[in-house]
Amino acid sequence: MKVIDIVKKNKLLTGVFLAYAFLFIAMPDKAYLSVSNSMYYIIEMLEIMPVIFILTSIIEAWVPKEMIINGFGEKAGIKGSIFSFLLGSFSAGPIYAAFPICKMLLKKGASVSNVVIILSAWAVIKVPMLANEAKFLGVQFMGVRWILTVIAILIMSYLVAAFVKKESVPMLQEQDLNQITCVDIKEQYCIGCGLCEKLLPQHFEMADKKAKWKESILSHEQIDRIKSIMNKCPAKAIGFR
Known part of the structure; x- marks a missing residue:
């Protein structure tokens, strides 16, 4: 059941994985070339995007x-x-x-x-x-x-x-407080900066270089505090659901 939920949340990545699996079976030479090209762009993104996230956070704050x-x-x-x-x-x-x-x-x-x-x-x-x-x-x-x-x-x-x-546009609309049940941290976006843990150590912790939400329940008072952390997160990895 957990695997099905992960697949539903990552449909695009699942589709890419299946496409690569097909290529490795049907056309291995094309698959290796595709992986090589993909790694080039992934490395480029890893070099550029952290700077962009920091710049975005600075503009948003200042x-x-x-x-x-x-x-x-x-x-x-x-x-x-x-x-x-x-x-x-x-x-x-x-x-x-x-x-x-x-x-x-x-x-x-x-x-x-x-x-x-x-x-x-x-x-x-x-x-x-x-x-x-x-x-x-x-x-x-x-x-x-x-x-x-x-x-x-x-x-x-x-x-x-x-x-x-x-x-x-996703995430531009304000969520109804009564519909918020917990904090959602997108680990694929988290860059492990530890800012959330430093600002709210009672609610966040770092594990395997990724931010983790420590609480099981979420009160309205906590929601207001979490919103400020969401705005300061350089990777915009923290949200509600």
């Missing part, structure tokens, strides 16, 4: 919510679109590094349309990429492609905002 709302919120208008283009265009790192940052911006008041602009600009119109594009394909090609891409991004941001609401 940048006031009002500043995010004024710069990237629903009523930011053209200013918000420009700020979003600049943030995405001058970013560094692969596109997956943008997801935790954009989720944090959504939580602090950024609009869906501006988050789409940030993600799209991060992916296709970063300044270093534009410089290389102009060098190898010419300034005219780069300029026309950039203008058309910006137009497409603006149209896409409007359409996504029209169909996708903030309430549909």
Whole structure:
């Protein structure tokens, strides 16, 4: 029964595991090549993501919510679109590094349309990429492609905002206190920093370099204390269920 629950909670990982198992049986050479490529990206993520989580936590703690709302919120208008283009265009790192940052911006008041602009600009119109594009394909090609891409991004941001609401983004909505039964620590995300144990040693402990919840029951008073730890967790590995 426990195995079934684990599989249900990790459907994507289960699917990947089954795909690899099939490859090793049917096409071993392709399987070894696939594992080699996967390990390259896993190592890259392990090098980049801790820095991104720390940066996200710093922004979340130090940048006031009002500043995010004024710069990237629903009523930011053209200013918000420009700020979003600049943030995405001058970013560094692969596109997956943008997801935790954009989720944090959504939580602090950024609009869906501006988050789409940030993600799209991060992916296709970063300044270093534009410089290389102009060098190898010419300034005219780069300029026309950039203008058309910006137009497409603006149209896409409007359409996504029209169909996708903030309430549909996981973990953005507040949970009903009466529905919370325990603390859920996602071990696959936990980086073993020990911050939760240092701040609330009566509730958290470290075991095998992973955070563990010590209590069996959860009171409303504890929920308020845990929320502050959730916001400070650099890996966003702590939640309720």
